[in-house]
Amino acid sequence: MDEVVIVTLNGVLFASYLFLVSAGLTFIYGVMRILNVAHGSLYGLGAYMGAWLVLRLWPGGSGGLAPAWSYLALLLGGVFVGVTVGPLLERTLIRRVADRGEVMSLILTFAVFLILEDVMKLIWGVNPYLADMPYSMLGSIRLAGVSYPVYQCLLPLLALIAAAWMWFVVNRTRFGKLIIAVIADRDVSGALGVNVPRIYTFAFTVGAVLAAVGGAFVAPMSSVVPGISVEVIILAFAVTTIGGLGSVPGAGIGAILVGLLRAIAVQRWPEFDLFVVYALMALVLLLKPRGLFGGVEVRRI
Amino acid sequence: MKLIRNRKTVVAVVVLLFFVAPFLPSWLLFLLTIAFAKGLVVLGVVLLLRADLVSFGQGLYYASGAYAVGIALRAGLPVYDALALVVLGVAATTVVAAILGLFIARYRGIFFGMLSTAFSMILYSLLVKLRWLSGGTDGIPVHATTFVGLEISADTVRLIQYYFVLGLATVAVVTTYRVTHSPLGYLMQAIRENEIRVEYMGASVRRAIYRNYVLAGALGGLGGALTAVTVGHISPDMSYWTVSGEFVFVALFGGIGSVFAPLFASVVFEFVRSYAIKISPYTWQMLLGGVLLVIVLVAPGGLWSLVERLRGAMTRRAPQTSKHVDIRAVTAEHS
Numbered sequence: 200m201d202e203v204v205i206v207t208l209n210g211v212l213f214a215s216y217l218f219l220v221s222a223g224l225t226f227i228y229g230v231m232r233i234l235n236v237a238h239g240s241l242y243g244l245g246a247y248m249g250a251w252l253v254l255r256l257w258p259g260g261s262g263g264l265a266p267a268w269s270y271l272a273l274l275l276g277g278v279f280v281g282v283t284v285g286p287l288l289e290r291t292l293i294r295r296v297a298d299r300g301e302v303m304s305l306i307l308t309f310a311v312f313l314i315l316e317d318v319m320k321l322i323w324g325v326n327p328y329l330a331d332m333p334y335s336m337l338g339s340i341r342l343a344g345v346s347y348p349v350y351q352c353l354l355p356l357l358a359l360i361a362a363a364w365m366w367f368v369v370n371r372t373r374f375g376k377l378i379i380a381v382i383a384d385r386d387v388s389g390a391l392g393v394n395v396p397r398i399y400t401f402a403f404t405v406g407a408v409l410a411a412v413g414g415a416f417v418a419p420m421s422s423v424v425p426g427i428s429v430e431v432i433i434l435a436f437a438v439t440t441i442g443g444l445g446s447v448p449g450a451g452i453g454a455i456l457v458g459l460l461r462a463i464a465v466q467r468w469p470e471f472d473l474f475v476v477y478a479l480m481a482l483v484l485l486l487k488p489r490g491l492f493g494g495v496e497v498r499r500i
Numbered sequence: 501m502k503l504i505r506n507r508k509t510v511v512a513v514v515v516l517l518f519f520v521a522p523f524l525p526s527w528l529l530f531l532l533t534i535a536f537a538k539g540l541v542v543l544g545v546v547l548l549l550r551a552d553l554v555s556f557g558q559g560l561y562y563a564s565g566a567y568a569v570g571i572a573l574r575a576g577l578p579v580y581d582a583l584a585l586v587v588l589g590v591a592a593t594t595v596v597a598a599i600l601g602l603f604i605a606r607y608r609g610i611f612f613g614m615l616s617t618a619f620s621m622i623l624y625s626l627l628v629k630l631r632w633l634s635g636g637t638d639g640i641p642v643h644a645t646t647f648v649g650l651e652i653s654a655d656t657v658r659l660i661q662y663y664f665v666l667g668l669a670t671v672a673v674v675t676t677y678r679v680t681h682s683p684l685g686y687l688m689q690a691i692r693e694n695e696i697r698v699e700y701m702g703a704s705v706r707r708a709i710y711r712n713y714v715l716a717g718a719l720g721g722l723g724g725a726l727t728a729v730t731v732g733h734i735s736p737d738m739s740y741w742t743v744s745g746e747f748v749f750v751a752l753f754g755g756i757g758s759v760f761a762p763l764f765a766s767v768v769f770e771f772v773r774s775y776a777i778k779i780s781p782y783t784w785q786m787l788l789g790g791v792l793l794v795i796v797l798v799a800p801g802g803l804w805s806l807v808e809r810l811r812g813a814m815t816r817r818a819p820q821t822s823k824h825v826d827i828r829a830v831t832a833e834h835s
Contacts, residue, residue, distance in 0.1 A: 305554065317786035470630060484611065
């Protein structure tokens with residue numbers, strides 16, 4: 200019985216983490232048709248910013264402000280990274296390859312990814328940042344007979360808030376309506392007076408904010424070290440491919456599938472915890488290349 | 501580019517590489533050896549790039565070739581000669597490519613890239629976790645006692661390895677050159693231009709891509725096996741996606757116009773890497789990214805095309821008007 204509880208809790212935790220990093224990726228792809236490798240870097244920048252802020256404002260776990268403010272610091276740190284780096288990247292670089300196909304954009308964002316890897320090292324050095332104060336402060340509770348850290352319950356909550364926020368932006372705002380129009384037909388939207396470049400910047404920034412906030416909130420759970428982006432982006436690719444590139448609900452389903460599957464594997468066949476993720480990715484690509492929730496692409500001659 | 505295309509120049513370069521070797525210091529020999537081995541993997545990437553297929557998972561074959569050698573030695577197979585080990589590595593890799601190619605040859609664009617990445621990450625996750633088979637993250641030490649029958653000693657090891665790799669690389673490059681200048685090779689260029697027209701002509705696109713994919717895999721396996729017997733140690737990282745990304749980088753760096761460019765680019769890459777890491781370890785990736793940005797934004801044909809264009813501009817003294825203008829881009833900008 201305990202095993203089921205542990206697997207479920209771990210699965211949900213891992214799924215929330217995966218959703219936070221892949222929702223923005225799939226959103227950006229859906230609007231701009233750009234597979235953004237640098238998404239992992241935004242996650243990394245967010246994680247560093249969050250950890251750095253917490254360590255700076257509460258050195259040694261205590262500071263002038265009440266520790267509860269650290270959650271706001273994490274949020275603002277992530278949002279700050281997203282709204283500064285996101286538009287900067289989009290305006291200066293991403294835009295230039297938007298018309299040269301998906302493969303070109305993959306290579307360009309890989310270049311940006313490589314650059315940002317070293318930018319992080321230059322800003323924050325190569326020593327690990329351990330800012331676990333917001334994590335350890337909350338202690339743990341007993342859930343169905345299992346002791347579980349409270350902070351780890353926060354992450355699924357954050358993933359739900361992110362999902363709700365995205366749903367609201369797309370379905371209940373003017374920008375959302377314009378985004379849907381641009382996805383449907385970019386050229387006609389442009390001809391009808393929609394400022395397509397601005398929609399792109401906006402969509403890219405939404406994705407960037409999600410990645411950076413995700414990074415900031417995951418940071419207290421483990422130490423932030425160089426190379427975290429490398430691991431994140433490949434997992435996010437797996438999740439978005441499984442769910443269907445461009446589909447945010449697909450990313451949710453993909454995250455839950457991968458999260459639970461990996462939690463089961465960790466418990467039962469620990470040798471295969473990563474294997475199941477990529478095997479599922481390959482399997483979905485082989486059977487349904489556009490993913491479980493991907494649309495049908497019309498082949499243009 | 502003409503320089504590299506010219507057959508006489510190429511023969512001269514190989515002869516030079518052959519005769520100059522005994523006078524080179526051992527660190528330089530080792531660097532060139534590694535660069536040639538990795539250059540062969542890049543050559544495989546270039547073969548696929550010719551049809552606009554970007555394999556972000558060629559590390560799969562690089563690692564397969566190396567681990568076929570490593571696992572055979574670990575299992576106690578009584579093979580000690582490097583040539584036999586390399587043949588074994590290439591054979592095993594070709595089988596893997598022939599099986600996976602059946603699936604992957606149907607895919608294009610980012611889906612081709614994603615599926616090849618998925619395959620290479622599957623191998624990575626198995627190599628890391630199946631310790632009894634692969635030694636886990638520690639990897640496997642590889643010792644080849646003879647190279648084509650030649651006993652090695654501490655003084656001669658680098659030189660013998662260099663000749664060994666140079667010889668096999670020459671064979672592989674000449675073979676690939678023949679393939680790219682055969683109907684199969686021209687078909688790849690035609691596929692790049694317009695796949696559907698190729699089908700209408702009566703040629704099988706899938707078969708052409710399949711054959712090129714298997715050849716690319718075999719080249720990757722050769723590069724991996726050569727790396728294993730010369731470096732003497734292999735690890736699961738060879739199959740990680742960043743290593744595959746590096747191969748794509750070198751392929752774009754050299755351009756896809758010639759089968760010799762990948763090896764040349766690989767040598768330049770290894771040189772710059774060994775110096776850049778020594779001088780400024782935290783800006784090496786930034787340098788790579790910066791160069792890649794320049795290639796993507798300014799010189800899609802690789803750095804060679806940039807040199808050619810500069811030379812063309814200087815001799816003709818006329819402004820270049822070849823800049824590609826996309827109508828969709830223009831409308832997007834002005835809307």
